[in-house]
Amino acid sequence: MLAVLLTLITVVVLTYYYYFRRSRKRFYELAAKLPGPFDLPLIGSIHVGFRRGPTEIFDYLLQYLHTVPTPMRAWLGPFLFIFIDQPEHLAVVMNSQDCLKRSYVYQFFRNEKGLFNAPPELWRKLRKQLTPSFAVTSLRSFVPTFNKKADLLVKNMECLVGQDSFDMFNKVGEYALGTSAINSLGLDLDNDTSDFKKRYLENAEKMFTLMWSRIYKAWLQPEFIYKLTSSYREEMERLDMFRGLSKKVLSMRKEARQKDLKSVRPERDENNARRPQLFIDKLEQIANETGILDEEGVIQNLDTFIFASNDTTSSAVATTVLMLAMHPDVQERLYREIMNVVPGSYIDYDDVSKLDYLEMVIKEAMRLVPAGAAIGRVCEKEIQVGEYIIPANAQIVFPIFKLHRDKRIWGERSEEFDPENFSPENCAKRHPYAYQSFSGGIRNCIGIKYAYITMKIVLAKLIKSYTFSTDLTLADLKFHLSIVMRIANGYMVKLERRESKASHT
Structure with a gap:
């Protein structure tokens, strides 16, 4: 009887699979024309995730991608993934209205109402409404906060002068979280005497790693299976803490309005650029005036802002410091530029654009260690890409x-750190889509200018105050996959106090 039942089940599954493939005949025909790895029946390439952690899977995929031409296909069960890495092909896809939708794997980040992961219809509306929040007037309003928090970071690092190596990421993380909390929520976390910031950052990193692991451990992708695991229970606990900050502030504001108070903080003059123009104000305005966001949507967009301005900034700044520590000649040239442009203690909005070499250094650091190792989209209609x-x-x-x-783009020294890759002359020779740290095309990052301002201010203040060194080399670095890529062996640096600043003014 059991044998008959198993036979019946097998026949049903194979019959369904046959008709499923027939209904997608053109889909499979087009996919078969693309080069790709050996795929097992039904499961495709799921087996590559077996017994590999986030560091091992990164090394494996990177080595494999260098052996196959792109576009390249790979199957994860019934899902067809196509890898594209030629700049001219990226330009086609990133500027297509039919490729705006995020890949289904982004659902694992549980942020479907936030700008980061919103479906195209909602994304278009949100993008239009939120763009003024990153205009020049708003950006100027954030500069005093960046200066204040960068000064606090410099002061807090005094105790590390002459000490053993420490992880720069942890220090920059507290700066980035402090600035994003003020600019998004109007909440100064430095008034909190507990270790909340540290716990919040540790929680976020572990939560994002859990979410990311579902992508390459494809057997965990079905939600009903994932809910049976301890990873799901841990993720829910961490997600609750991560969203707790935004929920708490939103609740406080609602209570204040119910008491007929105008705000949870003193009313500000919108024309006064010295006061941050809070992201939460804009989101509540959108929710009240357009109805495209409910309360959960406001919370998810606040969390998106905090994540984007915290994790990506921390990664980029810590990576840049580490690269400078490895290359003292670049560090000294940068120091001279900073002292010439900003000899005083306060860095104004107009000063930021004059720090040209600093921007080259940041871009080169993000070239070698981009915050996002990969970006995923869905092709909603057929599209021609090359042949x-x-x-x-x-x-x-x-x-x-x-x-x-890619050596075809960056030359034989593509694995080395060289800020001259971003000189105006070299940029002019290169395809504009060869560099994608902030994505490109229609759905590029809305906060690019915000990111460069905060990164330039904090880096300028750090380099003015300290000299960085490290025992690490580029060849030593191992990488850990999460939503934001990490250096697995840490951003380990030592620092010494600058002896003289006046001689370089």
Whole structure:
């Protein structure tokens, strides 16, 4: 009887699979024309995630991608993933209205109402409404906060002078969280005497790693299976803490309004650029005036802002400091530029644009260690990319890490740190889509200018105050996959106090 039942089940499954493939005949025909790895029946390439952690899977995928031409296909069960890393192909896909939707794997980040992961219809509305929040007037309003928190970071690092190596990421993380909490929520976390910031950052990193692991451990992707695991229970606990900050402030504001108070903080003059123009104000305005956001949507967009301005900033600044520590000649040249442009203690909005070499250094650091190792989209309609037709409903992956180290683009020294890669002359010779640290095309990052301002201010103040060194080399670095890529062996640096500043003014 059991044998008959198993036979019946097998026949049903195979019959369903046969008709399923027949109904997608063109989809499979187009996919078969693309180069790719050996795929096992039904499961495709799921087996590559077996017994590999976030560091091992990164090394494996990177080595494999260098052996296969792109576009390249890979199957995860019924899902077709197509990897694209040639700049001219990226330009086509990133500027297509039919490739605005995020890949289905982004649902694991549980942020479907936030700008980061919103479906195209909601994203278009949110983007239009939120763009003024990153205009010049708003950006100017954030500069005093950046200066104040950067000064506090410099002061807090005094105790590390002459000490053993420490992880720069942890220090920068507290700066980034402090600035994003003020600019988004109007909440100064430095008034909190507990270790909340440290716990918040540790919680976020572990939560994002859990979320990311579902991408390459494809057997955990079905929600009903994932809910049976301890990873799901841990993720829910961490998600609750992560969203707790935004929920708490939103609740405080609601209570204040119910008591007929105008705000949870003193009313500000919108024309006064010295006061931050809070992100939460704009989101509540959108929710009240347009109805495109409910309370959960406001919370998810606040969390998106905090995540984007915290994790990406921390990664980029810590990476830049580490690269400078490895290259003292670049560090000294940068120090001279900073002292010439900003000899005083306060860095104004107009000063930031004059720090040209600093921008080259930041971009080169983010080339070698981009915050996002890959970006995923869905091709909702067929699209021609080079000699291939990408089938509708294919998942498209842009492997940014590989793109940024491609010798065909960056030359034989593509694995080395050289800020001259971003000199005006070299940029003019290169395809504009060869560099994708903030994504490109229609759905590029809305906060690019915000990110560069905060990064330039904090880095300028750090380099003016300290000299950084490290025992690490580029060859030593191992990478850990999460929503934001991490250096697995840490951003380990030592620092000494600058002896003289006047001689370089």
